[in-house]
Structure formats: structure tokens, C-alpha cells
Amino acid sequence: MNKLIQNEMMKLIAKKRLIVIAIIIGVLVMLFTYAQYKQVQTQREKLGTSDWRTILQQQIIDTTNRLSSSRMQDEWKKQLQISLKQQQYYLDHDINPAEPGAPTFMRIFLENSIDLFLPLMVMVIASDLVSSEHSLGSIKLLLTRPVKRWKVLLSKYITLCLAISLIIAMAGILSYLISGSVFGYKGWGAPILTGFNVTETGLNTSEVKLLSLWKFLLMDFGLVWFVSIVVGTLSFMLSVLIRSTAAGMGVMLAALISGAILTNMVSSWETAKYLFMVNLRLTDYMKGTAPPIEGMNLSFSIMVLFVWWAAAVFVSFFVFTKKDVY
Amino acid sequence: MNKNVIRSITVIAVFFCLVWLIGLGWAVGEYYAGKPEKVPEVNSVSKKAENKKGLTIVALGDSLTRGTGDETGKGYVGVLIDEIKEKTKRPVQLTNLGINGQTSAQLRKQVQQTEIGRQIEKADMVLVTIGGNDLFRGGQGLADFDTGEIAAIEKKYLENLKFILEEIRKNNHNANVFFIGLYNPFIDLDQGKEMSKVVRHWNYDSAEVSAAFPKIVFVPTFDLFELKVNDYLYSDKFHPNTKGYRLIAERVASLLTW
Known part of the structure; x- marks a missing residue:
């Protein structure tokens, strides 16, 4: 088994995919860092101050004024009200919601890349793990060895999980190093609030907890990793089912993008919450924003993703051990 | 490998x-x-000194502070700031805390917030517009025009106003406070004359309340909109337009001393 994993690892590294992914992440992080830097600067210029309390207070007033506009959709209104209450809570407790520094940048980067960007990176590796063996013809060589088929697939799957862990680590390290050169490397101990509960009546702040940013980040990373594993497993399944890598990638890509679109419009279609792609934004539960569909919470989303994951693993192994290879 | x-x-x-x-x-x-x-x-808010190179201006109040009706979006506050910048050549930091539709009761709650208090505390100048929504209630005041009811509303308003000004003074002893009076947007309408009387009375009482405090200046605007009111009103016939805001800003600007 160990040998098999070593072998798969070697194939993965020889393909140099990880390096490509690292470059993509690096370039994008640079772009985001610059964008963030610009945003902070214009904000400072506009308000003439760098005092976060003044800026936050001004944001609260601006949101209040937007809320008073009568032409606003109810849904959007509710979300604004929740973020308004949250901002006010931060202000009342004298905690900066976005302490400047690389750790905060990492947090924002993770929150924004959890549902599309990182899963895409994972797909780059996962979607041709099995199907490329078909297209290269090497699958026959692999399967003629005196090793059980499920072991072959398991070694591939374990390699995938390891690769995903590496990708998440790269995203973390690169975003820290690159953004730190602009925002500074400090801020691990900054306080952040979690445990906001979004209920039907609005925002419940009775169970709010204070956390250090590094703890919060570790949790965020855990959630991002979980989402990536689930998406990776699903693409892995497609790569077993569909011989064409491009077709598998296309299906996965469509699913991910539809998820990003659906989260903005499914609130009235209740059963959509069982789709995996609307459950990807796990970090939002930590932050305390309104879920896309009422009644969703962290355990629900994790359960849904877990079921999809289990089904994908089952299907992959079942099909791979049974199917004819020619 | x-x-x-x-x-x-x-x-x-x-x-x-x-x-x-x-x-x-x-x-x-x-x-x-x-x-x-x-x-x-709740930590006690650190009171570190702001950079004192520039001026800090805090604007409190309703849609007039917000600048509703001004196509340029500046409102009288924005125009005034531009003028101050030009005159003094110093950087100006504006914190505009105006909320559309805010009544005196709501402002009373707002000034009690810690952060608002802190903003007021570090201000060099405070601008206030309030009362329009109490009196006119978005035009409702014109429809059920009843002096008895207005007297009750005004009593409440004056209480709130007193509290608000006290709170401002408590947080900041030195800043000049400019309290902008009401104009009568309905002066050309049927009941304009009666309404004008009410507004004049309202302004007089407001000025009386402000006079009790040091360095709180009541700025009348009634006369600015008395003739040709429609030239200075936005299409909602209630908020000033760009020209109207300019009039108010110029009046406040003429009161500034350095």
C-alpha cells in the first residue's frame, strides 16, 4: 500500500500540477493584495482618517440609510440588517472587525475562495486522476499487477487527499507571505467574534464568543479543507465514471458555478438546500452571515456535504472495481 | 526523481x-x-489623540444632513466642507452621521451611543439638523393640520432637543455647534400661511433652547426659502435641491470664525 501511494505521489509530482497551482494562487493573491490595498487607501482618502472606529461608524450610518430606501428587496434588506447589527456589536465592544495585517487578509481570502477558487484548484488535480490513466492507456499496466483494484483506487484517493492538504497549505502560506509584505505580518492575536446566530427574527448575539484570530483561522482552514475534500472527491468520482477528463471537469465546473449563482436566488426553493453546491460556504457560519436558505446551519451543511462525500466514495469504488477495462 | x-x-x-x-x-x-x-x-474606549493637523467635523441629523435631494450628493454639509477646505487649506475630516427620516427621538437615542459620543468628543465643529421629520412627518403634518396636536409634538421635540444639545455639550465643551433651523417647504400651498406660522414658532422655541447653551448657534433658514421656494426645492417638494443646499451652506459658512 505504501509503495502504491509513493508511486501515485511520484506521478503527481512529476506532472508538476502542484507548481502550476502554486503559481496561480501566488498571482491571484498578489492581485487581491493590491486590490485590498487600494480599497483601504481610497477609503482613507474619502473619510480623511485611518481610525477604524470612525470608518466603521460611517459604514453603519451608510447602511442604515440604504435600509431606509423602500425599493429594496426583502431578502437583501434582511442581510443588510444582520450585517448592520453585527457591525454595531463590534463597535459597541470596541473590537476592530478587520484588524489590518496579513492574518486578516488570509481570513478574507479564505472566506472568499472557499466556494469557487480553491475547489477549482482542487479540480485541476482531482478530475484526471483516474481518467488520464485511461487516455494514456496506462490503466492496463496498473491493473495487471497482482494488486486488488480497490487498493489501486484507494492509493489514488489518499494521494488526492494529501495533495488537497498541500494546496490549502500553499494557499495559506502564500497569502500570508505576499499580503504580509504590504499589510505587515502581525495580527495573529487580534480578537474576533464568532457565534452570531442568524434566526428568523434577526441576529442573535447571546452566544457570541471572543476568539484569537489564529484560532479562528485554524478553524477556517479546517472548514476550507473539508469543502475541498468533498469537491475533490466528487471530481474524483466523475473521473472514474467519465473517461473524458474534459467532460468530467465541465460537469464539475458547471456544478460549482451554478452553486455560486444559486446561493443568491434559492431562498424560496427550500429543497435546494440538499444540493452540495449551496452548502460550500461553511466559513460564513463562523462569521455569522445569513444562510442562503433559512434553516441552514453549520451541522446541517456539514451533514449534507458528508452524505455527498460518502456517496461519491461509494460510487467511485463500486464502479472502479466492477467496470470492464479495455 | x-x-x-x-x-x-x-x-x-x-x-x-x-x-x-x-x-x-x-x-x-x-x-x-x-x-x-x-x-x-466592553473595554473603555482608548482616547488617543487624533492627528490634529486637520479639522474634524461631525454632522448629525436627518436627510438634510445626508443631502437628500442634491443631485451632486453633497448636501449643505458637503458644500460647506468644500468651502472650508478652500478657505483654510487644511485637511478636513468629515463624519456624516445623518440618517434619512430621523426624528428628534431617534437622534436622542443615537447621541447616547458610545461611539457617537466619541466622534462628537473629537470634533472641532458639530452640525445638526433635526425636527423636520417631527413637524412635517413627510407631508403628513400638512394633511392633519391641527394646532393642538402640533403643540404636543413640539413639546416632545423641545425636550428631545434639549437632551441632544446637553449630550453634545457634555461630550465636547469647546466645539462650535451649528443647529440649522427649519424652513417651510409648503409655503406656496393652500395652508402655507398657517404652516409658516407654526414653523416660525417652532424655530423661535428651538432658538430659545439653543441659546441656553454656550457656543450653540441657531442658524435660521426660514427666510432663505421664503420667496420662490420652488426654485430651491427638489422634485419631491420637500427637500432642498442643489441650489437650496448651497444657500444653507453659505449661511453657515458666513458664521464660521477661525
Whole structure:
């Protein structure tokens, strides 16, 4: 088994995919860092101050004024009200919601890349793990060895999980190093609030907890990793089912993008919450924003993703051990 | 390819895999940890000095402070700031805390917030517009025009106003406060004359309240809109337009002393 994993690892590294992914992440992080830097600067210029309390207070007033506009959709209104209450809570407790520094940048980067960007990176590796063996013809060589088929697939799957862990680590390290050169490397101990509960009546702040940013980040990373594993497993399944890598990638890509679109419009279609792609934004539960569909919470989303994951693993192994290879 | 390289990469990957797994477990655990171990405390707000190179101006109040009706979006506050910048050549920091539709009762609540208090505290100048929504109630005041009721509303308003000004003075002893009076947007309408009388009375009482405080200046605007009111009103016939805001700003600007 160990040998098999070593072998798969070697194939993965020889393909140099990880390096490509690292470059993509690096370039994008640079772009985001610059964008963030610009945003902070214009904000400072506009308000003439760098005092976060003044800026936050001004944001609260601006949101209040937007809320008073009568032409606003109810849904959007509710979300604004929740973020308004949250901002006010931060202000009342004298905690900066976005302490400047690389750790905060990492947090924002993770929150924004959890549902599309990182899963895409994972797909780059996962979607041709099995199907490329078909297209290269090497699958026959692999399967003629005196090793059980499920072991072959398991070694591939374990390699995938390891690769995903590496990708998440790269995203973390690169975003820290690159953004730190602009925002500074400090801020691990900054306080952040979690445990906001979004209920039907609005925002419940009775169970709010204070956390250090590094703890919060570790949790965020855990959630991002979980989402990536689930998406990776699903693409892995497609790569077993569909011989064409491009077709598998296309299906996965469509699913991910539809998820990003659906989260903005499914609130009235209740059963959509069982789709995996609307459950990807796990970090939002930590932050305390309104879920896309009422009644969703962290355990629900994790359960849904877990079921999809289990089904994908089952299907992959079942099909791979049974199917004819020619 | 070197076997050791592959082995070390694998080991690193396993290490991160475990770290992320711990993070995931922790996230789920923390999410359902039940009661918070550490309730966030309200720290006393640090009162470090702001950069005193520039002027700090705080604007409080309703849609007039916000600048509703001005196509340029500046409102009288924005126009005034531009003028001050030009005159003094100093950087100006404006904190506009105006909220559309705010009544005196709401402003009373707003000025009691800690952060608002802190903003007022570091201001060099405070601008206030309030009362329009109490009196006119978005035109409702014109429809059920009843002097008895207006007297009750005004009594409430004056109480709130007194409280608001006290609060401002409590937070900041030195800043000049400019309290902008009401104009009568309905002066050309049928009941304009009666309404004008009410507004004049309202303004007089407001000025009386402000006079009780040092350095709080009541700025009348009634006369600005008395003739040709429609030239200075936005299409909602209630808020000033760009020209109207300019009139108010010029009046305030003429009162400034440095």
C-alpha cells in the first residue's frame, strides 16, 4: 500500500500540477493584495482618517440609510440588517472587525475562495486522476499487477487527499507571505467574534464568543479543507465514471458555478438546500452571515456535504472495481 | 526523481492533512461548545489623540444632513466642507452621521451611543439638523393640520432637543455647534400661511433652547426659502435641491470664525 501511494505521489509530482497551482494562487493573491490595498487607501482618502472606529461608524450610518430606501428587496434588506447589527456589536465592544495585517487578509481570502477558487484548484488535480490513466492507456499496466483494484483506487484517493492538504497549505502560506509584505505580518492575536446566530427574527448575539484570530483561522482552514475534500472527491468520482477528463471537469465546473449563482436566488426553493453546491460556504457560519436558505446551519451543511462525500466514495469504488477495462 | 523528495513531500502533506483535520474538529466543536467561556467585555474606549493637523467635523441629523435631494450628493454639509477646505487649506475630516427620516427621538437615542459620543468628543465643529421629520412627518403634518396636536409634538421635540444639545455639550465643551433651523417647504400651498406660522414658532422655541447653551448657534433658514421656494426645492417638494443646499451652506459658512 505504501509503495502504491509513493508511486501515485511520484506521478503527481512529476506532472508538476502542484507548481502550476502554486503559481496561480501566488498571482491571484498578489492581485487581491493590491486590490485590498487600494480599497483601504481610497477609503482613507474619502473619510480623511485611518481610525477604524470612525470608518466603521460611517459604514453603519451608510447602511442604515440604504435600509431606509423602500425599493429594496426583502431578502437583501434582511442581510443588510444582520450585517448592520453585527457591525454595531463590534463597535459597541470596541473590537476592530478587520484588524489590518496579513492574518486578516488570509481570513478574507479564505472566506472568499472557499466556494469557487480553491475547489477549482482542487479540480485541476482531482478530475484526471483516474481518467488520464485511461487516455494514456496506462490503466492496463496498473491493473495487471497482482494488486486488488480497490487498493489501486484507494492509493489514488489518499494521494488526492494529501495533495488537497498541500494546496490549502500553499494557499495559506502564500497569502500570508505576499499580503504580509504590504499589510505587515502581525495580527495573529487580534480578537474576533464568532457565534452570531442568524434566526428568523434577526441576529442573535447571546452566544457570541471572543476568539484569537489564529484560532479562528485554524478553524477556517479546517472548514476550507473539508469543502475541498468533498469537491475533490466528487471530481474524483466523475473521473472514474467519465473517461473524458474534459467532460468530467465541465460537469464539475458547471456544478460549482451554478452553486455560486444559486446561493443568491434559492431562498424560496427550500429543497435546494440538499444540493452540495449551496452548502460550500461553511466559513460564513463562523462569521455569522445569513444562510442562503433559512434553516441552514453549520451541522446541517456539514451533514449534507458528508452524505455527498460518502456517496461519491461509494460510487467511485463500486464502479472502479466492477467496470470492464479495455 | 529523487525518492527522498517524494517522501518528504508526502510527510509534509500528511502533517498538513492532520493540522486541517484538527482545525475542522475544532471548528465544529467550538460551534457547538454551548455557552461561551469568555464573554466579550466592553473595554473603555482608548482616547488617543487624533492627528490634529486637520479639522474634524461631525454632522448629525436627518436627510438634510445626508443631502437628500442634491443631485451632486453633497448636501449643505458637503458644500460647506468644500468651502472650508478652500478657505483654510487644511485637511478636513468629515463624519456624516445623518440618517434619512430621523426624528428628534431617534437622534436622542443615537447621541447616547458610545461611539457617537466619541466622534462628537473629537470634533472641532458639530452640525445638526433635526425636527423636520417631527413637524412635517413627510407631508403628513400638512394633511392633519391641527394646532393642538402640533403643540404636543413640539413639546416632545423641545425636550428631545434639549437632551441632544446637553449630550453634545457634555461630550465636547469647546466645539462650535451649528443647529440649522427649519424652513417651510409648503409655503406656496393652500395652508402655507398657517404652516409658516407654526414653523416660525417652532424655530423661535428651538432658538430659545439653543441659546441656553454656550457656543450653540441657531442658524435660521426660514427666510432663505421664503420667496420662490420652488426654485430651491427638489422634485419631491420637500427637500432642498442643489441650489437650496448651497444657500444653507453659505449661511453657515458666513458664521464660521477661525
